[in-house]
Amino acid sequence: MSFPADRPRRLRRTAALRALVAENRLHPSDLVQPLFVREGIEEPRPIPAMPGQVQHTRESLRKAAAAAAQAGVRGIMIFGIPETKHADGRGAWDEHGIAQLAIADVVAEVGDAVVVIGDINLDEYTDHGHVGILGGDGDVDNDASLLAYTRVAVAQAEAGAHMVAPSGMMDGQVAAIRAGLDAAGHERLPILAYAAKYDSAFYGPFRTAVESSFAGARSTHQQDPANLREALREVRLDIEEGADLVMIKPAGLYLDVVRKVADTVDVPVVAYQVSGEYAAIEAAALHGMIHRERAIEESLIAIRRAGARIVITYWATEVSQRLCP
Ligand code: PBG
Numbered sequence: 613m614s615f616p617a618d619r620p621r622r623l624r625r626t627a628a629l630r631a632l633v634a635e636n637r638l639h640p641s642d643l644v645q646p647l648f649v650r651e652g653i654e655e656p657r658p659i660p661a662m663p664g665q666v667q668h669t670r671e672s673l674r675k676a677a678a679a680a681a682q683a684g685v686r687g688i689m690i691f692g693i694p695e696t697k698h699a700d701g702r703g704a705w706d707e708h709g710i711a712q713l714a715i716a717d718v719v720a721e722v723g724d725a726v727v728v729i730g731d732i733n734l735d736e737y738t739d740h741g742h743v744g745i746l747g748g749d750g751d752v753d754n755d756a757s758l759l760a761y762t763r764v765a766v767a768q769a770e771a772g773a774h775m776v777a778p779s780g781m782m783d784g785q786v787a788a789i790r791a792g793l794d795a796a797g798h799e800r801l802p803i804l805a806y807a808a809k810y811d812s813a814f815y816g817p818f819r820t821a822v823e824s825s826f827a828g829a830r831s832t833h834q835q836d837p838a839n840l841r842e843a844l845r846e847v848r849l850d851i852e853e854g855a856d857l858v859m860i861k862p863a864g865l866y867l868d869v870v871r872k873v874a875d876t877v878d879v880p881v882v883a884y885q886v887s888g889e890y891a892a893i894e895a896a897a898l899h900g901m902i903h904r905e906r907a908i909e910e911s912l913i914a915i916r917r918a919g920a921r922i923v924i925t926y927w928a929t930e931v932s933q934r935l936c937p
Pocket of ligand 1: 816
């Protein structure tokens with residue numbers, strides 16, 4: 613009987629050895645916390661499809677932002693839910709719109725210690741729930757929506773956002789927003805492009821969180837889950853148009869895309885662990901089917917291992933508090 617000479621287990625014997633040789637690790641600086649804020653409520657409202665997450669009041673949002681900052685989280689992404697929705701989504705660029713007020717509140721709370729990121733889209737603000745302005749055929753009108761996105765970007769910039777993130781998947785959105793921001797004197801504001809955003813069932817809980825009435829499909833603008841090469845095309849276009857960071861979304865089911873993009877581009881790569889990924893683990897844990905904390909951390913380290921520099925996750929503050937108590 614011959615014994616193995618090469619013994620990988622030598623490096624796994626103690627926790628210190630394992631930590632010393634770990635190829636990747638989670639750190640609060642790599643995490644972005646998305647937060648919801650709802651116009652016209654007095655108390656935070658739990659989001660049933662996202663156990664542990666709430667629609668914040670402006671007041672409770674400030675506290676959540678302070679807690680994220682305190683935990684070392686480096687980014688906060690703000691999603692506003694207006695009291696009233698319109699066909700053209702005009703609340704999205706109203707200077708007194710909920711997202712603009714919330715961005716200003718959070719910046720007042722955390723200053724430059726955390727990167728405050730605005731989401732550029734109309735879906736929370738349209739009564740039909742589409743991401744843009746509808747054309748005569750009932751589909752989203754690409755170029756009419758670009759104009760609206762540019763207005764949203766400038767409104768968020770004026771409110772004090774440190775970064776804007778267009779998520780509508782309209783062709784040319786990054787170029788349009790870049791030009792609009794530059795013309796308004798915001799040349800220094802970075803754009804985080806939702807570059808490869810798939811048409812995913814895993815956005816379901818988010819849509820309940822923002823009270824979306826959406827009943828149609830986003831398959832004419834979001835990507836087909838069957839495609840990888842197409843993601844490279846979307847990423848290339850966004851970088852050519854001026855994206856400063858590129859995002860892949862969802863994250864956990866698209867790790868091959870994250871890896872491929874990370875190996876291809878020279879801008880920071882971001883992955884968004886979406887509401888359905890969050891809900892799936894929370895639900896399984898709630899039923900005692902899975903070890904909650906271990907599953908959360910494994911899901912996150914997998915995204916980092918695939919090559920994402922930054923991970924957007926609803927667990928950002930919680931995990932950061934655990935990592936660096
Ligand atoms: C658009 C936007 C969505 C998400 C982030 N930005 C919704 C959508 O595209 O339908 C989804 C995030 C998630 O599911 O956690 N405002």
